Amino acid sequence: MTMRIYKDDFVNIINSHTCLTEDGKIVIFDPSDYVHFVRNAVKSLGRCSYCGKILPPEKLTIDHIVPQTRGGVTTFENLVPACEHCNGEKGFLTISEYKDYLWLKENLTMRDAEIFMSSVERNMLKGRLNKEYVLGRKEDITFQIIYLPIDAIKVSKKFDYVGFSKSEYRSYSRYLYTYGFLKKPLVVSKNMYLLESKTLYQVAVENGLKEVPTVILDYVYCTDV
Numbered sequence: 001m002t003m004r005i006y007k008d009d010f011v012n013i014i015n016s017h018t019c020l021t022e023d024g025k026i027v028i029f030d031p032s033d034y035v036h037f038v039r040n041a042v043k044s045l046g047r048c049s050y051c052g053k054i055l056p057p058e059k060l061t062i063d064h065i066v067p068q069t070r071g072g073v074t075t076f077e078n079l080v081p082a083c084e085h086c087n088g089e090k091g092f093l094t095i096s097e098y099k100d101y102l103w104l105k106e107n108l109t110m111r112d113a114e115i116f117m118s119s120v121e122r123n124m125l126k127g128r129l130n131k132e133y134v135l136g137r138k139e140d141i142t143f144q145i146i147y148l149p150i151d152a153i154k155v156s157k158k159f160d161y162v163g164f165s166k167s168e169y170r171s172y173s174r175y176l177y178t179y180g181f182l183k184k185p186l187v188v189s190k191n192m193y194l195l196e197s198k199t200l201y202q203v204a205v206e207n208g209l210k211e212v213p214t215v216i217l218d219y220v221y222c223t224d225v
C-alpha cells in the first residue's frame, strides 16, 4: 500500500542553500532548519503515499508513518506525503493498524472499523504503546533509540524559540507528569546536535531528567554552529 521512501531519494532534491550532500551524507548549516527542510523535501515528492493521488506540494500534508503520539520522529524514514483525506483517516494509527482499519471498513462495516480505532486509542491513552517506545515493530521501520545523558546533546545557538509553543510545552509536561517518560524521543545529528523539538528538550532539562531517549541520525551532520 505504501511506497517506502529512503533518504537516497532526497539526494536530488536537497536545497543547497541549507544542506548539501557528500558521500550520501546530509550536512546542515543550521539545525533549526532541519524539520522545515525535511518536510519540504517530502512534500516535493508530489504524490499521496496511501491513495497515490498526484498533488502539488502545497496540497499535500506530511504523515508520520509511526505517529508522533506513538513515539514517531521527524526523519526521512518516518515521513511520507499524504493527501488530507488519507492523513486524517490514518490519524494516530500505525501502518499495520491502518491496513487493518481499511480492511475492516472494506470487508465488514464502518462500525467495526471505528470500534477497532477506538480500542487502539484507548490503549494509546493509557500510555501502553509508548512505554517501551514501540516504534512500528510490525512495520519495517525501526528507530534505534538509546538513552543518552542529556548533557551530551548540543543545542545550536541558532535554535531559537521560533515555533516554541506554550501549549506544546504544557502538553509535553503533562505527559511526562502522567506517564513518567517523555512523549517522544529526541532526534540528534551524528555529531549530537538537536534536530527536532527544542520544546521537548526544554521540558526534559527543566524536569531534571538525566537521560533522555534519543534517535541519532547517522547520515546527518551539523556544521559547527
Ligand SMILES: [Zn+2]
Pocket: 048, 049, 050, 051, 052, 053, 082, 083, 084, 085, 086, 087
Ligand atoms: Zn490519499
